[in-house]
Amino acid sequence: MVYLAHTAHPQYAAMWLGAVGWILTVVTTGLVEWRVWVVADVSVITSGMVWVGIWRVCFFSHILVSPELRVMFCQKMRLSDAFTPWEIAVAQVLMMVAAVLGLLASASVIYGLRNIFFGLDKKIHILVAFSLGGVLYLLTAVCSLIPLCLNFNSVVQNQTIAFPDIFHVPPAPVEQHVGGGIAVGISASIMMVTSGIVFLTYQFPLKMDYQIQSSWPAKPQDSNPVFALSSPLSLVCSKDRNKVCGGKDNLAFESQKHA
Structure with missing residues (x-):
């Protein structure tokens, strides 16, 4: 409309x-x-x-x-x-x-x-x-x-x-x-x-916008869905589930596990 x-x-x-x-x-x-x-x-x-x-x-x-x-x-x-x-x-x-x-x-x-x-x-x-x-x-x-x-x-x-x-x-x-x-x-x-x-003298507008735009700016990494789905980090995590992606090991948790 x-x-x-x-x-x-x-x-x-x-x-x-x-x-x-x-x-x-x-x-x-x-x-x-x-x-x-x-x-x-x-x-x-x-x-x-x-x-x-x-x-x-x-x-x-x-x-x-x-x-x-x-x-x-x-x-x-x-x-x-x-x-x-x-x-x-x-x-x-x-x-x-x-x-x-x-x-x-x-x-x-x-x-x-x-x-x-x-x-x-x-x-x-x-x-x-x-x-x-x-x-x-x-x-x-x-x-x-x-x-x-x-x-x-x-x-x-x-x-x-x-x-x-x-x-x-x-x-x-x-x-x-x-x-x-x-x-x-x-x-x-x-x-x-x-x-x-x-x-x-009425003139019909030459350019009309049919799209609904978001009220907040999108993040650069979210603007490309291909990049978000096929990033190197996600590919590594998908191959090795035991590997922790993007975080550090909790030493306290590990000590209680081997106790």
Whole structure:
């Protein structure tokens, strides 16, 4: 059994970093605060602010309410709707792809760490799992960053959206700001990029010690069993059993024997 756990401490931390980044990416997909619009007409939009996400458009109102949200009124934006901007349509597709890729990346790196911490000597499996997980984390970050940057650019350029009349939202805001959803998504992408790089830079140890060594040094004469068994002294003793090997006669014993 090969001990490899001490070689994967950075990868263990990167697994948690990538998992948190993936969870935040999923959260970002459902957030409605991607683009914050400030409107002048507050007769219907009593809060004066509209939150534009990639799936819904919401605002607070005491006139129009959604049954499940009480004072908040929301309308869905679908990929097939003609008024949906292309950057939001791209975000709907790529953010879902990013969620799936992040899940596969987490599963791959967990499998690699399982082989390491359980002492399974599967070098190819570990390297493939870490490499695949690192690449998938990088792809997840790219799929997330593209729609985030596109919508960030739309906010900077103050682009408009031709909402239908049922939305009760003007096509152009007075001003718009970057919402918290984009900030959360960018932070999640940075986490996954860092995690992917850590997994791709993992190096399997080149030299592994499978032997168990003694805790005390061996004596020089014991290091060679052939020498220990075939020493000249042992050969002499084996031929002549009456000969005392390596010792002196006890004179007192001899005197009592002949008495």
